[in-house]
Amino acid sequence: MSVRKVAELAGVAPMTVSRVINTPTKVRPETRERVLKAIERLGYVPDLVASSLSSKRSRIVSALVPTLGNPMFSQVIQGLADTLRAADYHLIIGDTRYSAKIESALVLEMLGRRPEAIVLTGPVREERIRKALLRAGITVVQIWDLQPGHIVDCAVGFDNYAAAVAMMRHLLGRGYRRLGFMAIVGDERARERQVAFREALAQHKLKPTFEALPSRFDPAYDPTDEFIRQIEQHPETDAVFCASDMLAHLAIFACQRKGWAVPGRIALAGFGDLPLSAKIVPSLTSIRINQYEIGRRAAEVIVQRAGGLRPRTLVQDLGYEIVERESTAPP
Amino acid sequence: MSVRKVAELAGVAPMTVSRVINTPTKVRPETRERVLKAIERLGYVPDLVASSLSSKRSRIVSALVPTLGNPMFSQVIQGLADTLRAADYHLIIGDTRYSAKIESALVLEMLGRRPEAIVLTGPVREERIRKALLRAGITVVQIWDLQPGHIVDCAVGFDNYAAAVAMMRHLLGRGYRRLGFMAIVGDERARERQVAFREALAQHKLKPTFEALPSRFDPAYDPTDEFIRQIEQHPETDAVFCASDMLAHLAIFACQRKGWAVPGRIALAGFGDLPLSAKIVPSLTSIRINQYEIGRRAAEVIVQRAGGLRPRTLVQDLGYEIVERESTAPP
DNA sequence: CACACATATGGTACCGGTACCAAAAGGCGC
DNA sequence: GCGCCTTTTGGTACCGGTACCATATGTGTG
Numbered sequence: 232m233s234v235r236k237v238a239e240l241a242g243v244a245p246m247t248v249s250r251v252i253n254t255p256t257k258v259r260p261e262t263r264e265r266v267l268k269a270i271e272r273l274g275y276v277p278d279l280v281a282s283s284l285s286s287k288r289s290r291i292v293s294a295l296v297p298t299l300g301n302p303m304f305s306q307v308i309q310g311l312a313d314t315l316r317a318a319d320y321h322l323i324i325g326d327t328r329y330s331a332k333i334e335s336a337l338v339l340e341m342l343g344r345r346p347e348a349i350v351l352t353g354p355v356r357e358e359r360i361r362k363a364l365l366r367a368g369i370t371v372v373q374i375w376d377l378q379p380g381h382i383v384d385c386a387v388g389f390d391n392y393a394a395a396v397a398m399m400r401h402l403l404g405r406g407y408r409r410l411g412f413m414a415i416v417g418d419e420r421a422r423e424r425q426v427a428f429r430e431a432l433a434q435h436k437l438k439p440t441f442e443a444l445p446s447r448f449d450p451a452y453d454p455t456d457e458f459i460r461q462i463e464q465h466p467e468t469d470a471v472f473c474a475s476d477m478l479a480h481l482a483i484f485a486c487q488r489k490g491w492a493v494p495g496r497i498a499l500a501g502f503g504d505l506p507l508s509a510k511i512v513p514s515l516t517s518i519r520i521n522q523y524e525i526g527r528r529a530a531e532v533i534v535q536r537a538g539g540l541r542p543r544t545l546v547q548d549l550g551y552e553i554v555e556r557e558s559t560a561p562p
Numbered sequence: 563m564s565v566r567k568v569a570e571l572a573g574v575a576p577m578t579v580s581r582v583i584n585t586p587t588k589v590r591p592e593t594r595e596r597v598l599k600a601i602e603r604l605g606y607v608p609d610l611v612a613s614s615l616s617s618k619r620s621r622i623v624s625a626l627v628p629t630l631g632n633p634m635f636s637q638v639i640q641g642l643a644d645t646l647r648a649a650d651y652h653l654i655i656g657d658t659r660y661s662a663k664i665e666s667a668l669v670l671e672m673l674g675r676r677p678e679a680i681v682l683t684g685p686v687r688e689e690r691i692r693k694a695l696l697r698a699g700i701t702v703v704q705i706w707d708l709q710p711g712h713i714v715d716c717a718v719g720f721d722n723y724a725a726a727v728a729m730m731r732h733l734l735g736r737g738y739r740r741l742g743f744m745a746i747v748g749d750e751r752a753r754e755r756q757v758a759f760r761e762a763l764a765q766h767k768l769k770p771t772f773e774a775l776p777s778r779f780d781p782a783y784d785p786t787d788e789f790i791r792q793i794e795q796h797p798e799t800d801a802v803f804c805a806s807d808m809l810a811h812l813a814i815f816a817c818q819r820k821g822w823a824v825p826g827r828i829a830l831a832g833f834g835d836l837p838l839s840a841k842i843v844p845s846l847t848s849i850r851i852n853q854y855e856i857g858r859r860a861a862e863v864i865v866q867r868a869g870g871l872r873p874r875t876l877v878q879d880l881g882y883e884i885v886e887r888e889s890t891a892p893p
Numbered sequence: 894c895a896c897a898c899a900t901a902t903g904g905t906a907c908c909g910g911t912a913c914c915a916a917a918a919g920g921c922g923c
Numbered sequence: 924g925c926g927c928c929t930t931t932t933g934g935t936a937c938c939g940g941t942a943c944c945a946t947a948t949g950t951g952t953g
């Protein structure tokens with residue numbers, strides 16, 4: 232099944248079939264009809280692989296995220312997929328499982344598919360990879376974090392550090408002084424929030440009561456148990472900043488089991504503003520990032536670039552919003 | 563940058579370069595080294611598009627899911643992606659947004675990429691699509707639901723109906739008699755659970771107190787509000803079967819706000835056993851489906867098929883497990 | 894040492910589209 | 924009717940790999 236077969240049946244040249252598919256207006260309506268009928272009759276589905284090779288336009292974008300298990304990233308992917316599909320692109324995805332090594336290998340693999348753009352989560356640290364990306368000459372969009380020194384081409388995201396600082400301002404503003412911090416171990420992107428946490432405390436001449444890095448995989452560091460352990464060891468703690476809403480949810484449940492009032496005994500704040508955070512009891516103070524919009528904007532940049540435009544802004548800061556809810560009501 | 567360039571630099575024929583990449587053992591070690599050095603020096607990345615066209619093996623699998631927003635499906639995708647990558651395949655994804663129309667269009671688009679297999683969520687209803695899939699002659703794996711009449715080729719999943727029946731047996735066994743049902747509107751896959759709900763009640767000569775289909779998008783049918791409305795209108799209700807854990811979580815929070823004891827005033831059961839369900843207070847009775855495993859097995863079938871094997875079983879029922887927790891403790 | 898045979902490498906055509914240019918057909922003014 | 928320009932269609936080569944077969948080189952045996 233090929234253009235040639237269709238062309239034969241319709242009594243035209245292969246090239247005309249190609250035109251019917253790609254630039255229908257350039258074919259006389261009656262010819263077009265004849266070709267369309269032949270396509271229909273044969274159940275012909277154009278081979279995009281051949282098309283990609285010949286036209287040097289793959290209409291493929293590949294995206295790498297740390298994990299699809301985290302709803303934050305799947306939101307981004309959804310924003311990407313929706314917008315790209317509307318522009319006739321397809322999305323190849325890879326999950327790096329938070330590993331820089333897997334990420335590097337994946338980037339090279341992906342480049343083999345000759346995508347027109349590649350979407351990466353966070354910074355590009357390896358020089359080898361940066362070089363390969365530049366040599367490929369394709370659009371590179373880095374999403375999520377906006378770390379100045381590490382941007383290869385374009386970036387769409389928000390300032391992780393500033394967001395965490397804003398949350399600390401909120402907590403300190405509410406009068407909390409004995410603060411703890413929790414983040415999933417290995418989450419590179421939480422690191423900056425931890426730095427912000429420390430520095431904000433230092434500015435007020437305060438010290439963390441604890442900084443815990445529980446694991447989702449190692450049962451010895453189960454987030455719930457770890458939270459309880461830390462609070463019991465540091466009972467003076469009056470608020471905990473969790474680097475992700477999921478952790479904060481677990482902390483709320485742990486408090487319920489223990490009979491610790493939230494807020495009252497302990498205030499809790501999260502990051503990411505998952506849908507559940509507005510509904511949970513008590514509702515969770517969090518930092519809202521418009522994930523879907525990050526994906527949508529990234530796709531937009533890609534489509535614009537493909538259309539030959541140089542987008543005005545190479546770095547788009549979509550900002551964040553502190554959503555104040557019950558879990559951090561004044562003590 | 564092409565095999566020819568590399569071949570020239572290494573002083574061999576293009577074909578030898580191809581062999582170094584695909585079947586290294588068929589090349590004398592010293593020749594191989596020379597070629598590898600040339601590849602390294604030029605930063606050559608083989609063009610998989612050309613390779614696909616020429617070899618008629620795209621090493622691409624495409625997967626369609628209703629949404630990536632639902633952690634259940636992203637788990638499946640992750641299982642797929644991990645296993646496929648280990649076998650040197652790439653994954654193209656599409657989300658159908660629960661729309662049969664989008665799904666059909668996507669299937670055709672995807673076929674254009676000449677994937678070696680396509681993964682679909684649930685049944686194939688349109689005859690046109692079924693035909694196109696058969697004509698493409700590729701492996702079709704339907705995941706999730708195992709509906710007998712709708713399987714094109716292979717299927718990996720569980721029996722939705724049986725799972726819901728088992729949950730009803732559990733609820734009735736615990737003595738609950740005045741049952742309500744909730745599912746997100748438009749969720750095709752919840753439909754069977756609803757049927758099971760009704761039939762199980764009918765067998766006990768019972769009638770549902772209510773069946774509600776809230777929406778995640780239409781604020782007039784916000785799941786939380788809808789749940790409260792239904793309970794207030796049908797105060798005799800002593801248990802609610804939610805077609806997804808997410809709904810059950812929202813219901814728990816609604817009960818907390820209203821001061822309704824769970825269990826006690828109302829028992830709640832979910833579906834899917836999200837990680838949070840074990841942690842929430844009260845912990846949620848649910849039906850566990852091993853999502854990741856569904857993805858893994860689907861990938862396994864695909865890889866086996868590609869290797870020329872006909873897998874023993876075309877339909878793999880991975881089963882389910884009723885996880886009894888606090889939310890349905892006896893009244 | 895000739896022969897059969899395995900191993901290593903090369904040459905050529907082809908996968909199924911499309912870019913590019915040439916040619917034919919149609920439209921219009923004078 | 925002729926020339927000129929636009930629109931429509933066709934022919935050919937090529938994208939960058941690999942299948943297939945031919946050829947060259949090495950290996951063991953009687």
